[in-house]
Amino acid sequence: MLILTARTIGLEYQLGTIRILLSRGVGRLQLLFAKLLAVALIALGLLVLGLLLNYLLTVILVVGLTGNLDSFNALNSVFWSDARIYVLSIMLNMGVTILLATAAAVVGRSVTFGLSVALVFFPIDNIATLMMTLAYRIAQNDFWLNTTAYLLGPNLNAMAAALTNARAESIGSTPLYGVDPAGVAHGIQVDGTHTVVVALVYAAIFAVTAIVLTWKRDVKE
Numbered sequence: 001m002l003i004l005t006a007r008t009i010g011l012e013y014q015l016g017t018i019r020i021l022l023s024r025g026v027g028r029l030q031l032l033f034a035k036l037l038a039v040a041l042i043a044l045g046l047l048v049l050g051l052l053l054n055y056l057l058t059v060i061l062v063v064g065l066t067g068n069l070d071s072f073n074a075l076n077s078v079f080w081s082d083a084r085i086y087v088l089s090i091m092l093n094m095g096v097t098i099l100l101a102t103a104a105a106v107v108g109r110s111v112t113f114g115l116s117v118a119l120v121f122f123p124i125d126n127i128a129t130l131m132m133t134l135a136y137r138i139a140q141n142d143f144w145l146n147t148t149a150y151l152l153g154p155n156l157n158a159m160a161a162a163l164t165n166a167r168a169e170s171i172g173s174t175p176l177y178g179v180d181p182a183g184v185a186h187g188i189q190v191d192g193t194h195t196v197v198v199a200l201v202y203a204a205i206f207a208v209t210a211i212v213l214t215w216k217r218d219v220k221e
Contacts, residue, residue, distance in 0.1 A: 001046075001094055005039050005101035006114035013109035019219055032214045036102065043094045051087070082164040089159045096156065096199050099206035106210045122172075125153030129173035136176070149175040149188035152202045155195040163192035 009032070012018035021031055062071050100121060105114030129148045136144040148154055157172040177189045188194075 001039070001043055001097045002101045002118040003115060004042065005098045006105045006118050007111050008035050008039055009102050010105035010109065010111035010114040013105075013219075014111050022219060028214050028219075029211065032102075032106075032210065036098065039098055040095075043098065044091075047087070047090060047094065078165060085163050086160050089163055092196065092199055093156050093159070096152065096203045096206070099203050099210070100152075103206040103209040106213050122153045125151050126157075126173040129154055129176055133176060145176045146188050148173075149190050149194065150198060151175070152198065155190065155198040158190060159192065159195040159199065162190060162195050 012021070012031075018031070022028065059069065062069060101114060101118040104117035104121075105111070108114050108117065128151060132144045132148050136142070154173045154175045158174040175188065175190045
C-alpha cells in the first residue's frame with residue numbers, strides 16, 4: 001500500500017500531468033480524494049482476498065489434520081468478536097499506511113521522494129525502540145521507554161494483541177516497558193485504546209498535511 005499510494009499520488013506531479021487535469025477543471029482536492037478513494041478500494045479488495053485465502057488455507061489444514069470440519073464448532077462468540085476487532089485493526093493499519101504515503105508524496109511532489117520517505121518511516125520507527133532501550137539502560141530514565149509509547153510503528157505492531165483476547169505475534173517492535181528486580185514496571189504499558197488513539201493522531205496529521213498542501217500550494221512548472 002505504501003508503494004501503490006506513493007506512486008498513485010506522486011506520479012501526477014513527477015510527470016507534470018497534474019497540470020493538464022487541473023486545467024480541465026478538476027479541483028486539487030477533488031483529484032486527491034478520487035485517488036485516495038481508488039487506493040482505499042484496492043486496499044479493501046486485497047483485505048477481502050487475504051481473508052478468503054486465509055480461510056481456504058485454514059480449512060485445508062484442518063481437514064488435513066482431522067479429516068473433518070468439526071473443529072470449527074468450537075469457535076465461540078469470543079473468537080468471532082476478536083476476529084472482527086482484528087480485521088478492524090488491519091483496516092486501521094491500512095488507512096494510516098495510505099495516509100502516510102499520501103503525505104510523503106504530496107510534500108515531495110514526486111514518486112521518488114514519496115517512496116523513499118514512506119518506505120523508511122516504519123523501519124526507522126522500529127529501530128528507534130532499540131535505541132531507546134540503549135538510552136534507558138545508560139540513563140536509567142523512564143523518559144526513553146515512555147517515548148516508544150508514542151511511535152506509530154510499534155503501536156500498530158501491538159494493536160491487534162492489545163485489542164483482543166488472542167495471542168497475536170508481531171515481527172516488529174512494540175512499545176517498551178521494563179520491570180526492575182523489585183517487580184515495579186517502568187515506562188508506559190500500552191493498552192488497546194492507547195494504540196488506536198496514537199494511530200488516529202498520526203492519521204490526522206498525515207491527512208491534514210496532505211490536504212492543506214494540496215489545497216494551498218500552486219502547481220508550478
